[in-house]
Amino acid sequence: xxxxxxxxSETARRTPPRTVEIKIQRRENPDAPxxxxxxxxxxxxxxxxxxxxxxxxxxxxxxxxxxxxxxxWNMNCLEQVCxxxxxxxxxxxxxxxxxxxxxLEQPVTLEPMSKFPNIRDLRVDRSRMFDYLKRVHAWIExxxxxxxxxxxxxxxxxxxxxxAYSRCMTCGCCLEACPQYEGDQYIGPQAIxxxxxxxxxxxxxxTRDERLEAIMGEDGITNCGNAQNCVKVCPMSIPLxxxxxxxxxxxxxxxxxxxxxx
Amino acid sequence: MATSNGIKIAIVGGGLAGLAxxxxxAEAGHEVDLLSVVPVKRSxxxxxxGGINGAVNTKGEGDSPWKHxxxxxxxxxxxxxxxxxxxxxxxxxAIIYLFxxxxxxxxxxxxxxxxxxxxxxxxxxxxxxxxxxxxxxxLYALDEQVRRYEVQGKVKKYEGWEMMSLIxxxxxxxxxxxxxxxxxxxxxxxxxxxxxxxxxxxxLIFGKSTNSMVCTGSAVxxxxxxxxxxxxxxxxxxxxxxxxxxxxxxxxSESARGEGGRVWVPRAKGDVRSPGSIPEQERWYFLExxxxxxxxxxxxxxxTREIFQVCLDGFGIGGQNQVYLDLTHIPAETLDRxxxxxxxxxxxxxxxxxxxxxxxxxPGVHYSMGGLWVDFDQxxxxxxxxxxxxxxxxxxxxxxxxxxxxVSCVYGGFVAAPAAIEYAKNxxxxxxxxxxxxEQELQRQQEINDTLVKQSGTENQYLIHDEMGKWMTDNVTxxxxxxxxxxxxxxxxxxxxxxxxxxxxxxNLWATMALPHARQLxxxxxxxxxxxxxxxxxxxxxxxxxxxxxxxxxDENFLKTTIAEYSGEGPVFSYExxxxxxxxxxxxxxxxGKAKETTAAAAAQPGAKQVPTDDLxxxxxxxxxxxxxxxxxxxxxxxDHGQAETRREQGKSIEDAGGKxxxx
Ligand SMILES: Cc1cc2nc3c(=O)[nH]c(=O)nc-3n(C[C@H](O)[C@H](O)[C@H](O)COP(=O)(O)OP(=O)(O)OC[C@H]3O[C@@H](n4cnc5c(N)ncnc54)[C@H](O)[C@@H]3O)c2cc1C
Ligand code: SF4
Numbered sequence: 001x002x003x004x005x006x007x008x009s010e011t012a013r014r015t016p017p018r019t020v021e022i023k024i025q026r027r028e029n030p031d032a033p034x035x036x037x038x039x040x041x042x043x044x045x046x047x048x049x050x051x052x053x054x055x056x057x058x059x060x061x062x063x064x065x066x067x068x069x070x071x072x073w074n075m076n077c078l079e080q081v082c083x084x085x086x087x088x089x090x091x092x093x094x095x096x097x098x099x100x101x102x103x104l105e106q107p108v109t110l111e112p113m114s115k116f117p118n119i120r121d122l123r124v125d126r127s128r129m130f131d132y133l134k135r136v137h138a139w140i141e142x143x144x145x146x147x148x149x150x151x152x153x154x155x156x157x158x159x160x161x162x163x164a165y166s167r168c169m170t171c172g173c174c175l176e177a178c179p180q181y182e183g184d185q186y187i188g189p190q191a192i193x194x195x196x197x198x199x200x201x202x203x204x205x206x207t208r209d210e211r212l213e214a215i216m217g218e219d220g221i222t223n224c225g226n227a228q229n230c231v232k233v234c235p236m237s238i239p240l241x242x243x244x245x246x247x248x249x250x251x252x253x254x255x256x257x258x259x260x261x262x
Numbered sequence: 263m264a265t266s267n268g269i270k271i272a273i274v275g276g277g278l279a280g281l282a283x284x285x286x287x288a289e290a291g292h293e294v295d296l297l298s299v300v301p302v303k304r305s306x307x308x309x310x311x312g313g314i315n316g317a318v319n320t321k322g323e324g325d326s327p328w329k330h331x332x333x334x335x336x337x338x339x340x341x342x343x344x345x346x347x348x349x350x351x352x353x354x355x356a357i358i359y360l361f362x363x364x365x366x367x368x369x370x371x372x373x374x375x376x377x378x379x380x381x382x383x384x385x386x387x388x389x390x391x392x393x394x395x396x397x398x399x400x401l402y403a404l405d406e407q408v409r410r411y412e413v414q415g416k417v418k419k420y421e422g423w424e425m426m427s428l429i430x431x432x433x434x435x436x437x438x439x440x441x442x443x444x445x446x447x448x449x450x451x452x453x454x455x456x457x458x459x460x461x462x463x464x465x466l467i468f469g470k471s472t473n474s475m476v477c478t479g480s481a482v483x484x485x486x487x488x489x490x491x492x493x494x495x496x497x498x499x500x501x502x503x504x505x506x507x508x509x510x511x512x513x514x515s516e517s518a519r520g521e522g523g524r525v526w527v528p529r530a531k532g533d534v535r536s537p538g539s540i541p542e543q544e545r546w547y548f549l550e551x552x553x554x555x556x557x558x559x560x561x562x563x564x565x566t567r568e569i570f571q572v573c574l575d576g577f578g579i580g581g582q583n584q585v586y587l588d589l590t591h592i593p594a595e596t597l598d599r600x601x602x603x604x605x606x607x608x609x610x611x612x613x614x615x616x617x618x619x620x621x622x623x624x625p626g627v628h629y630s631m632g633g634l635w636v637d638f639d640q641x642x643x644x645x646x647x648x649x650x651x652x653x654x655x656x657x658x659x660x661x662x663x664x665x666x667x668x669v670s671c672v673y674g675g676f677v678a679a680p681a682a683i684e685y686a687k688n689x690x691x692x693x694x695x696x697x698x699x700x701e702q703e704l705q706r707q708q709e710i711n712d713t714l715v716k717q718s719g720t721e722n723q724y725l726i727h728d729e730m731g732k733w734m735t736d737n738v739t740x741x742x743x744x745x746x747x748x749x750x751x752x753x754x755x756x757x758x759x760x761x762x763x764x765x766x767x768x769x770n771l772w773a774t775m776a777l778p779h780a781r782q783l784x785x786x787x788x789x790x791x792x793x794x795x796x797x798x799x800x801x802x803x804x805x806x807x808x809x810x811x812x813x814x815x816x817d818e819n820f821l822k823t824t825i826a827e828y829s830g831e832g833p834v835f836s837y838e839x840x841x842x843x844x845x846x847x848x849x850x851x852x853x854x855g856k857a858k859e860t861t862a863a864a865a866a867q868p869g870a871k872q873v874p875t876d877d878l879x880x881x882x883x884x885x886x887x888x889x890x891x892x893x894x895x896x897x898x899x900x901x902d903h904g905q906a907e908t909r910r911e912q913g914k915s916i917e918d919a920g921g922k923x924x925x926x
Contacts, residue, residue, distance in 0.1 A: 009874045044508065051508035057775070058724040060767065069770045074300075077474045078510045080610070081398055082304040097509070100613050102367060118867065119445060120773040127421070133412050139406035140365040145289055151362035153374030163367040163393050166402065186637055201365045 017043045021063065021107035022052055023072050026121050037071075038107065040064040049089060049096035049110065050075055054127050073122035075080035080235060083169030086176075087122050088111055093176040093233055096122075113176045128184070129170050136214040152202040165197035165243065167236040174230035174240055186223035187215060189230040189240040196243035199250070212247070212254045221248050264789060268293055269686040272439055272454035274425045274481055276302025278397075278668060279651025280460030281404035282675025283682070288411035295452055296408070297420045297441050299476045300773060303405045306462050306474035307671070310397025311515065312381060312616060313389035314361075314668040316354030320375055325386040327351040332845060333384045334666060338631070338659020339805035339815065340833050340847040341494065341823070343840055346638050346656050350673040357672050358390045364403040367411035368392050381664040389665040394603045400668060415623055420452075424778055425481045428488050428647065429703045430458065435689075436646035437699055442781075445773045447706050451700035455686035459642075459649040459679050460671075463630045467786045467793065468739065469731015471627035472504055472513045482634050483654045486792070492826045492833075493630035493655035495789070496796035499806045501664055502565035504626030511626035513613055514587065515604050516664075518621070519558045521597075525549050525569065525623075527577045534580055537588070537620045548572055563661070566625045567808060570740040579622060586620035594618075605770050629667065631658040631806065632793070635825060640678035646689065648682050650674030655823075660805025682759045715771065715781050719763025723780050726757050726764065730783075730790055738794050742809050747798040751791060758787050792826045792833045794820055799835055800824065817847055824908045 019040045023251040027034045040063040042054045076082045078097040081205055086090045086098045089110040090104055101108065116124040174189040175181045195211045198204040215221045221244065230240040269292040273280045276298040284294045298305065319325040330351040335344055362368055362376060368390050369377040378387040392399040393611065409415045424445045429438040429451060438453040464479025467473030486492045504511035519525070526547045528540055550557040560568070573583045589597055589605075594617040597605060608616045631879055634642050634649040636656050642646050651671040660665065733753045737746040761784060768776040802816035821840055822864050826833040 027769055047508055048357070048611070054509060054724075058722060070767050070774075070776060072773055072775055075475050076300050076304055076308065077309050078507075079309055079512055081308045081395065082300070082306075082474065084300060084304045098610050100611070100612050120770075123773060127301070130303070133406075134409055134640070137410075139410045140363070141410075142360075142363050142407070145285055145360055145407070147356040147359065148363065150359045150376070151365075154370055155374055156370040159367045159370050162365075163399075164319070166392070166399050167395065168366050169308070169398070170301075198365065203363070204365060 005173050016045070017106065019043055020047060020052060022049075022056070022100050023107050023109045024121065025109070025111040026071060027112070027118055028069075029120055030118055037068060043101075045102065047101040049087075049099045049101070049108070050078060050085065052101065052108075053096070071122060071259055072120045081169055083171030086171045086173060086178070088114070093173045095171065095235060098235075113172060115176050115181055116172065126170065126172050129175070129190060131173055132187050133170075133194060135187070136191050136195050136198075136211050137207065138191070138194040138198055138211075140198060141199055142203070154202070158200065162197055162200050164168050164238055165193050165200075168193055169236060171177075171235065173233045173235060177229040177233040179227050179229065180223050180225045185219055187219050187221075189244060190225075191215070192221055192224075192247050193238055193240050193243040195247050199247070208250075209254065209258065212258075215247060216251050216255065221251055224248070269455050269683060270453070270553065271456050271458060271682050271686060272297065272452050273306070273458045273460060274298075274441075275460035275651070275653070276405075276408075276419075276421075277305035277307040277460060277462050277463060277651060277876065278401055278404060278464075278671035278854045279653075279675040279678075280305075280458070281401070281408050282672045283458050283460060283650060283679040284417055284675075285404060285407045286676055286679030287683060288408070288414075288416035290679070292416070292683060292686075294411075294417045295420060295454065296417055297423045297425055297439075297452070299422070299424050300446070301421045302408070302419065305401060306477055307668070308395075308398040309402040309472075309474060309513075310400075310668055311332075311394050311513070312378060313391035313396045313665045314354075314358060314400060314672075315381065315384075315388050315663070315665040316358040316390060316669060317351065317386065317388055318355045318376065318378065319378050319386075320371070321387045323386050325388055327354065329386065330354060330384075330388060334657070334663060335659065335845050336848075336850065337663040337666075338661050338823065339850060340659065340817075340842060340845075341497070341631075341804060341840060342657055342659035343638070343823075344844040345841060346677075348844060349592050349638075349677075350657055350670055353676065354674055357669060357676075361390075361400055361403055364407060366392055366399045366403045368399075382442055382451060386665070397668060400672075414782065423450075424781075425459070425461070425484070426781065427484050427703060427705050428644070429699055430488060430644070431452075431610075431696075431699050434644065435497070436644050437696065440703050442707075442711075444778060447771055447774070447777060449704055449711070451704050453648075453696070453700065455689055455691070456646045456648060456682040457651055458675075458682055459634060459647065460651045460675065460678075461653045463652040464789055465627050465630075466727075466782075467730065467790050468498075468627040469728060470500060470507070470509070470511050470735075472511050473627075475510075478782040478786055479630070479653075479789050480782040480785040482649070483789040485634060485642070485644070485647065485649075485786060486826070487785070487828045489644055489828070490647060491635035491787070492632065492792050492837075493635035494660075494796070494824050495792040495826060496738075496794075496800055496824060497631035497660050497806050498627060498656075498739060498793065499629040499631060500566050500570075500625045501628040502562055502569060502625050503623040504628070505612060506584060506622065506624050506626075507611060511624070512607065513573060513626070513628070514608065514621065514623050516562070518587060518589060518601060519565075521600050522589070522592055523558060523621075524591070525565075525585055526588060526620075527572055527579060527585045531576045532581045537579075537586055538590075546572075546577065547841060548577075549666065563806060563808070565822060566740050569623075570625055573624065574741070583624050584622040585624065587623045588615055588620040590618060591622055627735065627739060629653065629658075629662055631660060631662055632796070632824075635823075639681035640683055642687070648678045648685075649783065650678040659671075660807060673723070710781070711777060712766075714777060715766055717763070717805060718765045721760045721764040722767070722785055723761075723764045723776070725787070726760060727779075727783055730754065730757055730787060734793070738790075738797055740808065742797050743811065744798055744801075744809070745796055750794050751798070754787055754791050754794065755838075758784075761787060788828070788832075795833055796824045796826060796835065815849070821847065838889055861920065 057070040075085045080098045270293045317325040317330040381389045422443040461481040465473025466478045503514040633655040657670040768774040802820045822837040
C-alpha cells in the first residue's frame with residue numbers, strides 16, 4: 001500500500017487540482033427514491049472524505065449552484081476503529097475517514113452501503129450485525145464480574161491469533177462485498193469470525209457447541225460460496241476465510257459426532 | 263417503565279464507564295435503559311491505544327496499589343481528592359483480571375501470564391495492553407457482556423438516541439431524562455429511579471481534538487444547566503504530538519520520540535522549502551537546544567508548551583501551527599520493527615511516508631480532567647443523578663497519567679452502579695403527579711426544537727462552532743493569559759448572542775444532523791464559559807493549567823476544587839477543599855529531580871522506550887502502606903475499606919451493591 005499511496009500523493013502534489021468534485025447518492029428517507037447530486041469544493045492538501053462532507057455540510061450548494069439540503073452521514077472516531085463511517089467510495093466499500101482525496105480518482109462517488117436498510121443519504125442501519133452477535137453468543141460466559149482472580153494462562157501465539165479477530169469493528173465491509181450476503185439469507189463472515197474468536201478462548205470453548213449450533217442453521221456457514229471477497233475488503237485484515245474454514249470444520253465434526261455428547 | 267418494585271436505572275453513554283455500570287446493574291438483577299448517540303460498540307473508548315493501568319506487580323518490581331496511588335496523585339499535582347484515587351488503584355488489578363477472564367486478548371509473557379508495559383509517570387511496568395488497541399478490546403469485552411444481559415432482557419439499548427435534558431421534580435430530584443431519536447427527532451421521556459451519566463469528554467468544544475465526534479460534552483452541560491455542579495473544568499490535557507487533520511487531530515504516540523524522533527522547525531520564519539532541502543544548520547531543534555539533558559524526551563506538558571510557543575511566535579512550518587517530528591535519520595528497517603503500527607496510522611491519514619518525510623505534528627486537546635462533580639460514590643449533587651468516566655472530575659486532579667483513564671472509567675462505572683441501586687431502593691417514587699413532570703419537560707424540549715427549526719437568521723451554526731473552537735484552542739489550552747481569557751469569554755458571549763440568529767440549514771428534518779448539532783452547540787458554548795472562566799479565576803500554574811504570569815503552584819490559595827454552578831446567566835464559581843489526608847502535597851520540582859529523571863530515562867532504554875515525565879521524580883522512598891497486593895489480598899481489602907470511608911456520610915462499600923462481589 002505504501003508505495004502506491006505515496007505515488008498517488010506525489011502526483012497530486014505535482015499538479016494539485018484546484019477543486020474536488022464529489023458525486024453523492026442521496027435519498028431523503030428510507031422510502032424515497034435515490035438521486036445524485038454533485039458538489040465541488042476548493043482543493044486543499046490532506047483532505048479526506050469526511051472533511052469534504054463537513055465542508056459541504058456548512059453550505060450545501062450543488063456544483064450547479066442549486067441550494068440543497070446537507071448530506072447526512074455517520075462518523076465518530078475518524079481513526080478507522082469505530083467502523084461507523086463506512087460507505088461505498090468510487091465503487092469500493094471502505095471507511096470514509098481513511099479515504100484520502102489525494103489517492104482517489106475524481107469525481108469521487110459516494111454511495112451508501114447497499115446491503116443494509118438505508119436511513120437517509122449515506123446513513124444505513126447495521127443493527128442486524130449486532131443481532132447476529134446475539135445469536136452466536138459472542139461473549140464469554142463468565143460466572144460473574146466479581147473478583148475471581150486472573151483468567152486462564154495463554155500462549156502468546158494463540159493470543160496473537162485471537163487478537164486478530166478481536167479487531168472486528170462491525171463495519172460491514174465484508175457483508176457488503178459478499179455475493180452470498182443478501183437480506184437475511186446468510187449470517188456472513190463477521191459473525192462467523194466472532195464465533196472463532198470466542199471458541200478459541202479456553203473459557204469460551206466450554207460453550208462452543210451453542211455457537212456452532214447458531215451457525216449451522218439454514219442461513220449458516222454453509223452458505224459461504226468461497227468468493228473470498230470478505231477477506232480482501234476487511235479493513236482490519238481479519239483472516240475471515242480462515243475463520244470460515246475452521247468453523248466449517250468444527251460444525252461438520254460437531255454435526256457428525258455432537259450427538260454422542262448428549 | 264419501572265414496575266412498582268422493580269428498579270430501573272437509565273445510563274446515558276455506552277463507553278467503558280457506561281457499559282461497566284450497565285453490566286453491574288444487570289448482574290444485580292435490575293433493569294437498565296442504556297442510551298447512546300452511536301451504537302455503544304462504536305463509542306470513543308475504542309480509540310485508546312496505550313493500555314490500562316493496574317499494579318499487578320508481575321515483574322518483581324515491588325509495585326503496589328499504593329505506588330500507583332502515589333503516582334496518580336502526584337501526576338495530578340495534588341488536586342484530586344485522595345480516597346477515591348486510592349480505592350481505584352486498589353481495585354485496578356482486579357479490574358484487569360476481570361477483563362482477562364472476559365476474554366480480552368491481553369499480550370502475554372512467555373509463561374502465559376499477563377504482560378505489562380511501562381507508561382509515562384511511573385517507573386513500573388503497570389500497563390496491561392492488547393496489541394496497539396487496548397481500548398477497543400476492553401470496550402468490546404464489556405459490550406459482549408452487556409449484550410448477554412440484553413438477550414436476557416435486563417438491558418434495553420437505545421442506540422441512536424441523544425439525551426437532551428434531565429427530568430427534575432419540584433424538589434430538584436432527578437426522575438429520568440428526555441432523549442431524542444436521531445432518526446425521527448421524536449422526543450421521549452425515560453422514567454428512571456436513577457440516572458448515570460457516562461457521556462465521555464468534551465473535546466469538540468475546542469473544534470478539533472483527538473476525541474471522537476460524539477465527544478461534545480453536550481449532555482453534561484445540559485445537566486450543569488439544570489443544577490448539577492461542574493468541577494475543575496479548566497483542567498484540559500493537551501497531548502504534545504497529534505497529527506493535524508482537516509477533520510480532527512489524530513494522536514501520534516509518544517514512542518515516536520522515545521525511539522529517537524527529533525522535533526524541529528526551520529530557523530527562518532515562513533520558510534517554504536521542503537524539509538529535506540533545509541540544511542541541518544538551518545533547522546531549529548528547539549527542544550534539544552532548550553533542554554540539553556532531555557532533548558526531545560522532556561515531559562509531556564513541557565513539550566506541549568514549547569511546541570505551542572514556537573508556533574505562536576511564528577516559527578511553525580510555513581507559518582502554520584505545525585512542527586516537524588523527524589524520524590528520517592533512523593533506518594527504515596529499525597522504524598518498521600519498532601514503530602510499524604504507528605507509522606501506518608500516519609501514512610494512512612496523511613498519505614506521506616514518515617520513514618522518508620518528517621511528520622508534521624502539533625499539540626492537540628486530548629482529555630478533560632474536569633467534569634461533573636461527584637462524591638466518593640459517584641453521586642452528583644442532584645439526588646438521583648450519578649456520573650462516571652471521563653465526564654466526572656474525580657480521579658485525575660490537574661493532569662491525567664497515561665493509561666489511567668480506562669481504569670478510572672471502569673472503576674467509576676463499578677462504583678456508580680451499586681450506588682445507584684442503593685439510591686433507587688430507598689428513593690420514594692413519585693406517584694400520579696409524576697406524569698406531569700414528564701409532560702412538562704417534554705414540552706419544554708419540544709419548544710426549544712421548534713424555535714430552532716422556525717428561526718431564520720443569517721448565522722451559520724457550523725461557522726460559530728469553528729469560531730468557538732479556534733478561540734478556545736488559541737487561548738484556553740496550553741498557555742493562558744488573563745486578558746486573553748477575558749477576551750475569550752467576551753467572544754463566547756458574542757457567539758451565544760449570534761447563536762440566537764442561526765438557521766437550521768436542512769429543510770428535511772428526517773435524520774438531520776443539523777438540529778442535533780445546534781442543540782449540542784448551545785450546550786458547548788455554555789460549557790466553554792465554565793472552562794474559560796475557571797481558568798481565568800485560577801491564578802496559579804498546576805498540572806495542565808499553565809499561566810506564565812503565575813508560573814508556580816499556589817497551594818495556599820488554590821489547592822481547591824473549582825466548582826461551577828449555572829445561574830441562568832452563566833457560571834457562578836465556588837471552591838471546595840481537596841481531601842489530601844493520605845499523601846501530603848509535595849512540590850513537582852523539575853530542576854531538582856533531574857538526577858533521578860536521567861536514571862529513569864536510562865532505565866527505560868531496553869524495551870519500548872518511554873518518555874520520562876516530571877512525574878518520575880520525587881517518588882516517595884518508602885511509604886508504608888499495603889505493599890504486597892497479591893499475597894496479602896484479604897488484608898489489603900479490609901484496610902482499604904476502612905480508610906476509604908472518610909468524607910461525607912459515605913459508607914456503602916462497593917460490595918454491598920451486587921451482594922456477591924467481594925472486590926469489584
Ligand atoms: C486517541 C486517544 C487515545 C487514548 N488512549 C488512552 C489509553 O491508552 N489509556 C487510557 O487510559 N486512556 C486513553 N484515552 C482516554 C480514554 O480513551 C477516554 O477517556 C475514555 O475512553 C472515556 O470513556 P467513557 O466511558 O467515559 O466515554 P466514551 O467512551 O467517550 O463514551 C461516551 C458515550 O456516551 C455517549 N453519549 C455522549 N453524549 C450522549 C448523549 N447526549 N446522549 C446519549 N449518549 C451520549 C456516546 O455515544 C458514548 O457511548 C485516550 C483518548 C484518546 C482520544
Ligand atoms: S470482519 Fe472486517 S470487514 Fe467484516 S465487519 Fe469486521 S472489520 Fe468489518
